[in-house]
């Protein structure tokens with residue numbers, strides 16, 4: 001195992017060739033004429049986000065494998081990595097908070113009808129994580145039949161369904177899991193999955209704020225939606241409703257609520 005393959009001197013990778021930097025750095029193609037000083041940043045934040053989406057989907061695949069194999073520790077490891085990745089994509093939105101509206105208006109017209117709502121990888125992440133509600137399916141249908149990468153995930157069980165299967169394999173319910181005095185691996189996994197959900201909702205919230213900051217709350221999007229007003233509604237979408245619902249059962253009953 002792990003024997004280095006025999007290589008000819010001229011095939012040894014270096015930093016640039018290993019990372020395909022020539023190709024990578026030729027992929028930023030601003031369209032505004034004359035060139036706009038802010039368009040490069042706009043493109044790079046989107047491209048970097050798509051690269052991270054690619055890694056997130058890769059890890060979601062690993063998560064599904066681990067959960068399908070009832071491997072709670074393995075699933076916890078993957079979910080922790082996923083949570084780090086989601087934090088990164090959310091935090092990098094702040095680079096575009098520095099884009100003043102007047103300057104974005106100077107090159108926005110060059111985007112045509114291109115919009116983040118056409119991101120197949122983003123929809124695949126939502127599908128993989130478990131969105132199935134009509135609002136989500138409608139957002140996909142607006143762009144024609146789902147891309148293959150989205151359909152593949154729509155055809156697989158949701159993370160919540162896999163978690164329920166893991167519980168069932170141990171003969172437990174979510175209520176019992178949260179009622180146990182001692183923490184268990186499955187409880188830790190449930191909490192990490194909830195953190196994943198929170199991290200994703202944080203991306204949505206920061207994105208709405210970015211949109212309001214750059215184009216204002218009432219401007220329609222290049223993708224034809226109501227813009228920030230449409231996006232604000234997506235913040236409350238849930239991947240794991242049962243993990244949220246179980247919390248209320250500890251707080252039922254006391255009179256005096258308003």
Ligand code: HEM
Nearest residue numbers: 045049115116117119122211214221222223224225227234
């Ligand atoms: C100046 C910065 C940005 C503005 C003004 C902006 C604006 C918008 C607007 C208005 C929408 C609603 C759809 C539409 O009608 O176009 C949208 C959706 C979306 N944008 Fe952005 N966006 C920005 C940055 C980003 C970045 C950096 C990403 C990272 C990939 C991104 C990803 C998305 C995604 C995935 C959606 C679909 C969200 C959903 O339907 O839940 N956006 N954006």
